[in-house]
Amino acid sequence: MTEMEIIEQINTSLAEEFELNREVLKPEALILDDLELDSLDIVDMVVVLENTFQFKIREEEALREIRTLGDIHNFVLNKSTEIVN
Amino acid sequence: MGSKATNGKSLVGSCLAVPLMNLTVFPLILLWTALGIFLFPVGFVIWKIITRWDADRIMRQFVWIYGRGWLLIMAPFVRFKRVGVAAGKFKPPCILVVNHFSFFDTYCMAMLPFSDAVFAIRAWPFKMFWYAPFMHLAGYLNVENMEWRKISETTDNIISKGGALLFFPEGHRSRNRQLQRFYSGAFKLAIETGARVVPLCLNGTDELLPPGRWWLRPARVTLKALDPVDPKNFTGDGAHRVMCKVVREMMARSLGEMTTEICSHSPVPIAADGCQHPVLPEGREFPTL
Numbered sequence: 001m002t003e004m005e006i007i008e009q010i011n012t013s014l015a016e017e018f019e020l021n022r023e024v025l026k027p028e029a030l031i032l033d034d035l036e037l038d039s040l041d042i043v044d045m046v047v048v049l050e051n052t053f054q055f056k057i058r059e060e061e062a063l064r065e066i067r068t069l070g071d072i073h074n075f076v077l078n079k080s081t082e083i084v085n
Numbered sequence: 086m087g088s089k090a091t092n093g094k095s096l097v098g099s100c101l102a103v104p105l106m107n108l109t110v111f112p113l114i115l116l117w118t119a120l121g122i123f124l125f126p127v128g129f130v131i132w133k134i135i136t137r138w139d140a141d142r143i144m145r146q147f148v149w150i151y152g153r154g155w156l157l158i159m160a161p162f163v164r165f166k167r168v169g170v171a172a173g174k175f176k177p178p179c180i181l182v183v184n185h186f187s188f189f190d191t192y193c194m195a196m197l198p199f200s201d202a203v204f205a206i207r208a209w210p211f212k213m214f215w216y217a218p219f220m221h222l223a224g225y226l227n228v229e230n231m232e233w234r235k236i237s238e239t240t241d242n243i244i245s246k247g248g249a250l251l252f253f254p255e256g257h258r259s260r261n262r263q264l265q266r267f268y269s270g271a272f273k274l275a276i277e278t279g280a281r282v283v284p285l286c287l288n289g290t291d292e293l294l295p296p297g298r299w300w301l302r303p304a305r306v307t308l309k310a311l312d313p314v315d316p317k318n319f320t321g322d323g324a325h326r327v328m329c330k331v332v333r334e335m336m337a338r339s340l341g342e343m344t345t346e347i348c349s350h351s352p353v354p355i356a357a358d359g360c361q362h363p364v365l366p367e368g369r370e371f372p373t374l
Contacts, residue, residue, distance in 0.1 A: 017326065019266035036256070039233065040270050044326055 007073050013052045027070030106162040107300050113158045121151050141224035152195025168309040175283045177249035180275050185253040187290035196308045202249040244278045258296045267333045273325040281313040284336050288343040
């Protein structure tokens with residue numbers, strides 16, 4: 001998968017799971033304030049990403065640093081690169 | 086179908102009804118609220134002596150009575166209707182989920198056949214200083230600021246005692262009269278406790294007082310209870326999310342039908358302008374509650 005395909009896959013999964021409008025899915029969108037996800041949604045989001053990309057991330061320390069949708073993109077892209085290497 | 090003359094008369098009635106409603110209802114609500122605040126301590130003590138109920142339950146009973154007063158004040162201008170909300174249809178323990186179109190949605194919960202429902206709400210209503218002490222005393226949950234563990238424990242306690250918990254799963258009022266996405270907390274709690282979820286569809290309060298408008302307009306308000314949803318039918322990791330989507334779908338469908346039904350009864354198309362509102366409600370259905 002290319003970077004663009006991975007980003008598209010992330011956005012599609014989140015839009016479907018959380019019924020988000022595609023227009024708000026911009027890299028700079030804050031997860032809590034702009035996407036209006038709550039703490040439970042964030043737990044569910046981790047599960048959605050794990051199921052979509054078939055890797056475990058719930059114990060990752062870097063998850064705590066995520067604030068924006070762009071952070072999620074970067075996190076998954078880095079994780080995918082890590083797995084490939 | 087009404088004749089032109091009938092429609093014209095209705096329009097005049099509506100034009101007068103809007104100022105009349107706003108000039109009478111707001112002062113009466115203020116008076117009712119002030120009376121409630123000042124008389125509550127005496128009422129609370131008397132109720133406590135007679136019933137020996139816990140303080141939070143007494144407070145919820147008084148909140149419900151306050152809501153019934155609000156319904157009475159509104160009744161000359163608002164036609165209230167309940168569908169499937171008879172006392173026998175659903176009983177606590179349960180988790181109630183209601184759509185959210187207006188500030189007055191919480192007041193409409195006095196249309197429920199029981200008073201003992203704990204509201205699970207966001208932080209901002211607790212900032213209304215004139216209501217906040219009563220909300221705290223009633224044991225309402227501030228789901229925005231509480232830890233999930235505490236919310237879960239409190240819910241378990243309420244449900245095990247046979248109580249009801251009430252959520253507005255959209256989190257805030259809809260600004261486009263469409264059902265918004267649901268937060269899944271209520272459904273996660275239902276899965277955890279095994280409590281059934283009762284979807285409640287509230288239609289018409291967006292006509293009465295939508296977000297962004299400060300004046301009232303006559304309306305038909307309907308509270309419809311859908312069939313309870315059993316959490317046992319949902320299993321696996323994302324069970325609460327699936328349940329959340331199923332219930333939202335049920336409510337969206339039902340609200341769509343309710344809106345179509347109301348529009349088909351309106352002799353004049355509903356418009357934003359108060360003077361173009363359909364006929365003033367003719368009768369009072371409130372006493373049948």
